[in-house]
Amino acid sequence: MSELIYKSAAQLSESLAKKEVSAREVTQAHLDQITKVDKAVHAFLYVDTEGALAQADQVDAARAKGENLGPLAGVPLALKDILAQEGIPTTCGSKILEGWRPPYSATVVKKLRAAGVVILGKTNMDEFAMGSSTENSAFGTTQNPWDLTRIPGGSGGGSAAALAAFEAPLAIGSDTGGSIRQPAAVTGTVGVKPTYGGVSRYGVIAYSSSLDQVGPCARTVLDTALLHEVIAGHDDYDATSINAPTPPVVAAAKRADVKGMKIGVIKELSGDGYESGVSERFEESLEILRSQGATIEMVSCPNFDYGLAAYYLIAPSEASSNLARFDAMRYGLRVGDDGSRSAEEVMSMTRAAGFGREVKRRIILGTYALSAGYYDAYYGSAQKVRTLITQDFAKAFSSVDVLVSPTTPTVAFPIGAKSNDPVAMYLSDVATIPVNLAGVAAMSLPAGLSEGLPVGFQIIAPAMKDDRLYQVGAALERELAAKWGGVLTTKAPKLNSSAGA
Amino acid sequence: MSRISNEEVARIAQLARLELSANEIAELAGELEAILGAVARVQEVAKSDVLPTSHPLALVNVVRPDVVRPSLTPESALSGAPASEEDRFRVPQILGEEA
Numbered sequence: 088m089s090e091l092i093y094k095s096a097a098q099l100s101e102s103l104a105k106k107e108v109s110a111r112e113v114t115q116a117h118l119d120q121i122t123k124v125d126k127a128v129h130a131f132l133y134v135d136t137e138g139a140l141a142q143a144d145q146v147d148a149a150r151a152k153g154e155n156l157g158p159l160a161g162v163p164l165a166l167k168d169i170l171a172q173e174g175i176p177t178t179c180g181s182k183i184l185e186g187w188r189p190p191y192s193a194t195v196v197k198k199l200r201a202a203g204v205v206i207l208g209k210t211n212m213d214e215f216a217m218g219s220s221t222e223n224s225a226f227g228t229t230q231n232p233w234d235l236t237r238i239p240g241g242s243g244g245g246s247a248a249a250l251a252a253f254e255a256p257l258a259i260g261s262d263t264g265g266s267i268r269q270p271a272a273v274t275g276t277v278g279v280k281p282t283y284g285g286v287s288r289y290g291v292i293a294y295s296s297s298l299d300q301v302g303p304c305a306r307t308v309l310d311t312a313l314l315h316e317v318i319a320g321h322d323d324y325d326a327t328s329i330n331a332p333t334p335p336v337v338a339a340a341k342r343a344d345v346k347g348m349k350i351g352v353i354k355e356l357s358g359d360g361y362e363s364g365v366s367e368r369f370e371e372s373l374e375i376l377r378s379q380g381a382t383i384e385m386v387s388c389p390n391f392d393y394g395l396a397a398y399y400l401i402a403p404s405e406a407s408s409n410l411a412r413f414d415a416m417r418y419g420l421r422v423g424d425d426g427s428r429s430a431e432e433v434m435s436m437t438r439a440a441g442f443g444r445e446v447k448r449r450i451i452l453g454t455y456a457l458s459a460g461y462y463d464a465y466y467g468s469a470q471k472v473r474t475l476i477t478q479d480f481a482k483a484f485s486s487v488d489v490l491v492s493p494t495t496p497t498v499a500f501p502i503g504a505k506s507n508d509p510v511a512m513y514l515s516d517v518a519t520i521p522v523n524l525a526g527v528a529a530m531s532l533p534a535g536l537s538e539g540l541p542v543g544f545q546i547i548a549p550a551m552k553d554d555r556l557y558q559v560g561a562a563l564e565r566e567l568a569a570k571w572g573g574v575l576t577t578k579a580p581k582l583n584s585s586a587g588a
Numbered sequence: 589m590s591r592i593s594n595e596e597v598a599r600i601a602q603l604a605r606l607e608l609s610a611n612e613i614a615e616l617a618g619e620l621e622a623i624l625g626a627v628a629r630v631q632e633v634a635k636s637d638v639l640p641t642s643h644p645l646a647l648v649n650v651v652r653p654d655v656v657r658p659s660l661t662p663e664s665a666l667s668g669a670p671a672s673e674e675d676r677f678r679v680p681q682i683l684g685e686e687a
Contacts, residue, residue, distance in 0.1 A: 190664035283644045297643045326650040327643075396627040407604060414605070416679050421670030430680040431605065439607035447606060451597065451616055452623060454604040468630040470640030475633060477641060509619060510626050526644025550644070 091116040092253040093577075096162045096310040099256060103161045106150065110143035110161030114205050117163045121207065121254045124582040129229050130239075130249040132168050133176050134208035139163065146203045158313055160203025165255040167246050168209040169216055170301070171290040172196045179292045180214040180224040180242075183413050183420045183441030193290025194322045195259060195301055202317045207255055210245030214443045215410065216266055216294045218242050219515035222506050223445040230502070231274060232579055233540055237499040240270030240515075246304050247274040251579050257314050258304040263295050264398050265494075265519025267302045268531035272494035272543020275533045275575040277311045277560070278304040280519075282550045283526030284329035287322035295405040296327075298398075298523040306576045308532060308561040312340035315553070331551060339554035343561035346380035350559070351487035353547075355391040356518045361496045364537025369493045372534045372544045375566045376559070386487060388479035393472045394521040399513055400456050400469035401524070407453030410446070413438065448509065477525040484549045489559055492518050494531040494543030522547055530556040532564060533575035541575060592621045 091099070091113055102108045118136055125131055146161040166172065169179050171189035173196075178184045192200075199206060213223035221229040221244035231239040232252040239248040246258035247270030260267035262280035271278030279302045286301045293299060303314035319333040352373065357366065377383050415421040415437035416430070423436040442450070456465040483490055495515060505512040522529040527550050534544035544563065548555040568574050594610075597617045601608045608616065662675045671678040 187668050190660055190667050323652045327645060327647065329645070390633060393630055393633055396630045399623065399627045400630065411605075415670060417677055418668035419670070424671065424680050426680075428680055430682045433680045434605045435602075435607040438605055442606070447608070447612070448616060448619060448623075450604050450606060451600055452620060454600045455592075455596075455620065455624075458600065458603065464631060465624075465627070467640060468634035469627075470642060471634035471638040472630045473641040474638050477644070510622060513626075524644075 092120045094256065095307045096159060096256040096305060096313060097307070099162050100158045100313070103150070110146040110205060111140060113161060114139050114143040114163050114207070117207060117255055120252070124252050125254065127230060127235060127582055128232055128248050128252045128254070129227055130165065130210055130245045130252060130254055131208045132178060132211050132226055132245070135175055135206065138175070139205050139207050142200070142205045146205070149203070157202040157317065159257070159317055161205060162257060163205045163207045163255050164199060164257040164259065165208065165210045165246050165249040166196070166206050166259050167243050167261055168212055169261050169292050170196055170259060171292070172206065172209070175209065177209065178226070179216070180212045180226065181441065181443070181446070182225045183437070184418075185225070185420070187418055189290070191290065194287035194324055195318045196290065198318050204257070204317065210243070210249055210258065212245055213242035214446050215292070215406070216242040216261060216263055217406070217445050217449055219265070219269055219512055220502070220505070221245060222502065223443055225443055228502055231499050232582060233275065234499065237501055237540070238273070240273040240499065242266040243270045243304070247271055247276050247278065250274065250276045250304060250306050251576055252582055256305060257310060259301065259318070260304045261291060261299060261301045262523065263298045263402060264523050265516040267304060268494050268519045268529060268543065268545060269515055271304060271531040273499035273541060275541030275579060276304060276306050277308055277530065277532045278302065279311055279315060279530045279553070279556060280522060280528065281315065281319060281553050282329070282528040284327050285333065285528070285551070285553065286319050287325045287328050289322055289324035293409040295402040296409060297405060298402060300523070307574050308557055308564045309337070309340045311530070312336040312557045329551065334551055334554040336554050336557045340557040340561045342558055343565055345376055345559055345562045348381045348489070348559065349487040350376055350381045350383050351386035351483055351490045352383060353391065353490050353492045354385050354387045355389065356492035360514070360517070361493055362498065362537065365493045365495070365497065365542050368534040368537060368542040369544060372563055372567070373491070375563055379562055379566065384487065386483045386490060388476070388483055388521070390472060390475035390479050391521045394476055394524055395513060395517050397469040397472035397476070397524060398516070398520045399452075400465050401473065403449040403453030404456045404466050405453070407450045407457065410450055413441065445509070473524045476521050480521070480525045480527055480549070489555050490547040492545045494518060494545040498537050498540035498542060518545060526550055528553040528556055530560050532560045533567070535567065535575070536578070592617050592624070
């Protein structure tokens with residue numbers, strides 16, 4: 088049944104509904120693929136074989152009884168290890184949470200379960216979602232299925248690699264500065280950062296609360312939309328959740344029509360620093376959208392030049408506060424509790440032992456930026472830049488329907504290439520960060536290959552207009568897939584069990 | 589950009605309850621300086637007439653009805669605790685001996 092792993096979620100949904108295949112068979116095929124390739128890819132931190140098969144059996148039993156099931160019932164999914172799932176180890180990529188089994192599930196997990204989605208396991212990520220390569224995971228780096236010597240992006244590199252390695256047709260990510268979109272770009276998959284507040288964050292381990300957003304990942308635009316519809320919507324348990332209907336994302340993906348739409352190319356997110364292969368694929372995609380009847384115009388967002396700087400003050404500042412909860416008292420690691428040390432000493436020792444380098448670096452940076460005497464100069468100034476970037480977006484969206492740019496300046500870089508230079512690593516997020524600062528919605532989808540490695544195309548829509556991402560993305564994907572003979576991952580190397588293991 | 593001293597990093601680490609070795613402190617002092625050097629440019633455009641944005645949503649006082657609903661049992665709430673005693677989290681001494 089190995090051909091099952093190459094099907095999209097929409098195709099699996101149809102076969103499942105017609106009872107041509109069972110949820111157990113679909114789930115088993117993906118579990119087999121994980122067994123076969125994950126030694127080489129290392130997308131998963133935990134595989135819940137028994138739980139996944141039990142969920143699949145429940146779906147099959149419900150279908151046999153003629154129950155009314157949602158479109159994704161019986162379709163497997165890879166869950167980023169930042170979301171709490173009751174009874175399942177949840178580490179957020181950190182030693183400080185190693186072995187922790189949450190006593191409750193995130194709202195998104197509950198919604199997935201209610202929709203009959205089969206959760207295969209938890210995927211690798213940079214520790215506390217801080218990174219662009221998964222090299223900051225305490226549990227080893229994930230390898231990019233396109234080239235096992237290269238990074239899969241981060242922080243959600245595990246979820247993106249699981250898709251590209253055909254270990255799952257669907258995945259969940261979270262995006263604070265690009266952690267869904269950058270991994271999607273470098274693995275040739277699709278990832279969406281919904282409007283801030285569009286998807287509940289209850290049960291999602293917080294990194295930077297004014298920026299974090301959970302979102303859907305898949306290999307096709309339609310699959311991403313189907314998942315988006317399942318996880319989105321208002322949640323009483325999340326005070327930052329938007330109380331409004333979810334935009335019609337599935338209908339938009341099916342419409343896939345850009346005729347008459349105005350598309351703005353962001354002037355500041357191009358040129359110097361963008362590899363020529365990335366720029367070429369981007370220009371080709373623009374040409375396709377133009378040929379499909381969209382109007383393309385250049386738009387300037389001058390303050391985007393300050394986005395990266397603002398982000399690396401705001402996110403560490405919020406992280407330094409959020410990560411204070413890892414205090415060795417209520418859950419997670421505790422070090423040095425021998426009766427002679429104070430709570431404060433135990434806290435400091437535990438955090439020293441439990442946090443990795445990048446997390447320590449950001450806690451120190453954030454604490455510094457928020458400390459007396461520096462607050463106005465750093466955190467305060469960054470918050471003002473946030474206002475200016477939001478104004479740039481508002482102005483741009485007054486004249487165009489969506490904005491576009493390359494998702495990342497480069498294709499996947501070799502593992503180790505930037506791990507000792509934090510500032511160089513931070514530049515990976517230069518095109519994705521403005522979106523989080525303003526809380527708007529964005530998608531990355533494949534635009535083709537540059538020297539054999541995937542290039543991402545980013546689409547940005549105003550808040551609560553997430554449907555436009557899917558409308559434009561699906562139109563572009565249709566034409567590109569026709570040219571390639573299938574979506575880009577069809578061209579991904581077929582891994583075998585010996586590869587790189 | 590003023591130099592960031594090892595003492596300054598040590599003081600910040602203490603505020604953050606993060607024990608650092610002398611080596612880590614020296615390394616972080618250098619890195620912090622490089623990162624702050626790269627991000628300080630926010631000050632170029634952060635003029636006094638620009639209002640700060642703390643959050644993308646303009647929400648104020650989100651409330652829900654105060655209704656009793658099922659919650660974690662003491663057992664499950666304590667299930668991940670490093671140490672517990674008599675249905676409570678057991679923590680190291682918080683006050684000094686003299687208290």
